[in-house]
Amino acid sequence: MDNPGYKSLGVFDITTSDTIEGDWVEDLEGALACLVNVRFLYGTSSGSPSVKAYLQTTTDDEATVCDIACVLFEEASEHKILNFSALTPKTSQVTPTNKTLSDDTSVDGIIGNKIRLVVVVVGTYSSSTQVVAGINIR
Amino acid sequence: MSDVDPQALIADLDDALAEVGAEATLVRLYGTNRTESRVDLKVVLRGYKAEEITGEIQQTDQAFIMSPTEINNKPWPGFHSNEPENIDLRIPRKNDQILASRGKLTVQEADGIWVQGTLVRIEGRVRGN
Numbered sequence: 001m002d003n004p005g006y007k008s009l010g011v012f013d014i015t016t017s018d019t020i021e022g023d024w025v026e027d028l029e030g031a032l033a034c035l036v037n038v039r040f041l042y043g044t045s046s047g048s049p050s051v052k053a054y055l056q057t058t059t060d061d062e063a064t065v066c067d068i069a070c071v072l073f074e075e076a077s078e079h080k081i082l083n084f085s086a087l088t089p090k091t092s093q094v095t096p097t098n099k100t101l102s103d104d105t106s107v108d109g110i111i112g113n114k115i116r117l118v119v120v121v122v123g124t125y126s127s128s129t130q131v132v133a134g135i136n137i138r
Numbered sequence: 139m140s141d142v143d144p145q146a147l148i149a150d151l152d153d154a155l156a157e158v159g160a161e162a163t164l165v166r167l168y169g170t171n172r173t174e175s176r177v178d179l180k181v182v183l184r185g186y187k188a189e190e191i192t193g194e195i196q197q198t199d200q201a202f203i204m205s206p207t208e209i210n211n212k213p214w215p216g217f218h219s220n221e222p223e224n225i226d227l228r229i230p231r232k233n234d235q236i237l238a239s240r241g242k243l244t245v246q247e248a249d250g251i252w253v254q255g256t257l258v259r260i261e262g263r264v265r266g267n
Contacts, residue, residue, distance in 0.1 A: 008175060008216030011168050023217040041171050119219075128170040134216075 001030040001138060009117040009133035014051055014125045019099070024062065024114040028137055031111050035136040036082040038117075040073040042129055049123025050074050053131055054099050055082075057112040066096035069106035073131070086111040144256035151205045151259055155180035163237040164204070164230060166215045177214035179204055181236060183243075183264070199246065199265050202236065206250070206257045226250060229260060236264055 010022040038053055055069040071080050088109030099120060101107070117133050159180030166175045182203045186195055208214070209228050221227055230236075230248040237243075248262025 003211055006212075008212060008214070010217030010219070011173050011175065012217075012219045013169060020219045022219075023213075025213065041173070117217075130169060130171055130173055132173055 001028070001032060003027060004031075004136075004138040006134055006136050007115075009055075009115070009135060012117070012119045012131040012133075013127065014119070014121055014129040014131060015127055016121065016124050018121050020119045020121070022117040022119070022133075024058075024116045025135065025137075026114050028111070028115060029113045031113075031137050032086050033138050034084045034086075034111050034115065035138075036069065036084070036133070037135070038071050038080045038082075038131065038133040040076075040078045040080075040129075040131055042073070042075060042077040043126035045075050045123060045125045045129070047123045049121070049125055051122075051125075051131060052099075052103065052120045053133065054101065054118045054120065055106075055115065055133075056098070056118055057110060057115050059110070059112040062114065064096050065098050066094075066110055066112070067098065067101035067107065068110055070101040070103055072103040082106055084108050084111055142253055144253040144258050147253055147258040148205060148207060148256075151203075152207050155182065155203075155205055158182060160238055162239075164209070164214065165235040165237060166230075167233075167235075168218055175215035175218075177208050177212045179208035181238065183238065183240075194246070195263065196265065199263050200243065202243075202248075202262055202264055204260045206260060209260075210257075226257070228257065230262055242266055 007025045051073040053071045056065045090109045162181040164177050183200045229250045230245045234245040243264035243266040246263045250257045251259040
């Protein structure tokens, strides 16, 4: 890993039902570990809304994506931290998922050369609601 | 065929900034939450000469030069869901901030210099302190 350190996954303004794909953070070849920081800054909402933040990686240059975490937020500000290791053995085959990983679960041991966040919003939030995320790659 | 190498130009600028640049932080604020996107980098700041203070340029303004290297490495400012897709977000824009030893400086204008499609240099003007 020749460029370790903090990389922003983006700032996502949360308003209405939508799927927002963040930019891929690239050039992560040689990464051994990834510390993930996801903050949900809650404003107001109506109905029974939810925000699912899918952390994704790719092992074939974006031909397929693979969920490695799904963080669920609802109607309160939260701050979640996860850590992944590229050295965790995966001797049982993993089938990549795309925005279907179960809520508040994660898959360790799969870190490709690109990582991004995809935010799926259901319901309505105020314009001051945001998801802010970043990784500390090393 | 041109023998200009954009990466060599960037490397030369990085070397110059390492020698004479000042430590600074480039900051962009988003939304009513004032969410910050920051990157630490080196910057050269200089005041304007009397004959340059004309039009929108004021006496307290300073010209700045920075390299795209740290901006690309971060990457800064990173993805933001409400940004337009047809502009280069890496170029500082009005109301972005440069936090330097002399205080908080507010970007008034900035532009990038591209060589063969590669951003090699960023120049602009700040105001403050």
